[in-house]
Amino acid sequence: MLSEVSQNLEQDAVLRASIDRSLRHPVMFFLTSGAAWLAISIILGVISSAKVHTPGFLDGFGFLTYGRTQAAHLNALIYGWGFQAAFGVVVWMLSRLSRQECRAAGLILTAGHIWNLGVSVGILGILAGYGTGMPWMEFPSFCWPIILLSYFAIVVWSMVQFKVRPEGHVYISQWYLIAAIIWFPWVFITANVLLHVMPGNPVMAAGINAWFKSSIIFLFFTPVALGTAFYLVPKVSGRPIHSYSLAQFGFWALAVIMPWAGMQKLTGAPIPYFMPYLGATATIMFFIPAFSAAVNILRTAIADPEVVNNSPTLRFTMAGIIGLIIMAVAAVLLNIPGKSLELSQFSMSGYGFEILSLYGFFSFVMFGAIYFIVPRITRREWLSRRFIKWHFFLSTYGVALIAIVAIFGGIQQGIGQEAFNQPWSEAAQRALPYSILITFAWCFILLSNIFFFMHLTVMWLRLGRRSSHPTLLTSSHHGSPHGDDGDIDNAGSITVSAH
């Protein structure tokens, strides 16, 4: 009996190692090129934020004008970093969860290069002055088919693996990830076909664009991050999910509520009256799926605070979940029609909310996943505990500063905008002090990601530690800052991981 169990364990470990090996190249490609786009996006973010308070900064060059750098900054963050991090994590996780080696690694890798080509052409197009002027869809209009086709070529293999998986339980992470894989092309095709191919009423087009932005956050980045968190937390802490039925409830709440969100951005614009109100209601109700997932994940992890503190993966994931809670509170506070919606509709709060969801929630969970996945597929451990800590603290302080400053500064700005008896310049100047803080915060995040990018590159070059001891964040006084030295483990992940 016992030998049978240990034989099973060994077979399991072999299977996991072979899955990891089969996906090494595409996953590492997505993660490293994603991290490079993240760096580009942050640099563009620093430039455009600086222009808000110092309009003379890098002034007079067409390709660096605020309207273009701001658009390029967000598009690089979304399509360059966000989607590629999601691809790396989703492709790997769905292989693991379907217990199948990936047989299409070459194709995925090729499609990943095409995706990068599409994004590069798009960003250059925006900077060169060929942007479409539709927020988050600014890429010149020939880019979207490239992006869409490479998307299908990247994710379709995960669907195939899911279909041919060995019979058994479908885990909650698979629900979230497969739903995200299906929702994204639906949203993307709808928005692009209606806006680029079948022109209709221009105001309704703006409404669809607002819905597109909201759906990308709530129906792609949110489910990907939640699916990842539901995978990582039980895996690292070694505990089952606190309540599985609550997890299912949270998933269906997300699926039913969030497709309605988004059009509150057009409150007062000439579209049918019910649509902005529906959008505001749905966005407010985001707290239902958000809190049910967040409570569940926190309850699972909190049973052992020591592990959360020591594991880079869990520390980042938990910070991401706290980001999700703040995001849900902000969704409620910013979208109450007649109270706060008119203050947040055209202020920095919207940007604050976007950065909070894209970086404070989604990216943190992705960082957690990257700290988990990369040692498994490269069979090297992270080199430096200090790099991870700096990445964590600088990122946390940076994104917290942006979220707090932009959301509250946005409300202040909105109050100024509503004060119709004052000249407009009063309202315009309210944004300045907050934008200075946002520039500082982006510098923090830039610094933090320099550490991350260097560290990831070293891992990509397979220069990580050859050890079977994972790099933990325990601070011991006499240990090496780079973690324990361990047995050099050439057999790699055959040994059952304790991490």
Add this chain to the structure above:
Amino acid sequence: MSFRTFILSLSTSFGVAWLAIIVIPYYKMRSLEPVLVEDGDGTNAVYIPKRAGRIADGAEVYAANGCYQCHSQVVRPTYAGNDMFRPDWGGIAGDEERGDTRRETNAFDFEGEKFAHIGVARLGSDLSNLARRVEAIYAKGDDPEKWLYTHLYNPRLKPERRESTCPSFRFLFKVTAVKGNPSADSLPFPVEEGMEVTLTSDARALVSYLLSLKKDQPVPSSLNFSPPSLATP
């Protein structure tokens, strides 16, 4: 739950919203029925603003340079904000000929545009009636085109606009050698001897577009929702 049920439930939960707030409204709004101007409204024609040629090109320059990141183009009704109460946003409160022309934005205001630039944030002012403001206030008694060119070249030139954070659009202008007499549309900015600042076609298109932003034309009474205190006399 089988995979088939999962996909079906997912498609239903998403598809209902998709049909209700995207597909059907988009289809229904594709061709708005023209609203007839009634006899009592003072004018008699079908209400449709015109936007073509250089104005349409200008909308593309507006989009490509990200003007919508800081400028909105919607005057919200009073239930959604205080835009209507600003003296020069929804129209001109004290227009010399028409009195108070302020009104909220309606769906016809964007007729002929590809995309309504509702806007992301208001780091700058609302531009729905920019052309009216320039003509009636900023460049009163002067050439509104010239005023806009100068403003785009250097938004902080005028002492009262020193605090403006609008970027300079110098790159929409070019410095060319003076051949014979200086061009009629050259701008009075200091450049080298024998050179002058002239316009690119992008600058012309953008300014045509900006000067088309007059969303306070009288509307048929069926479209006029202005509160009584603001109603046109």
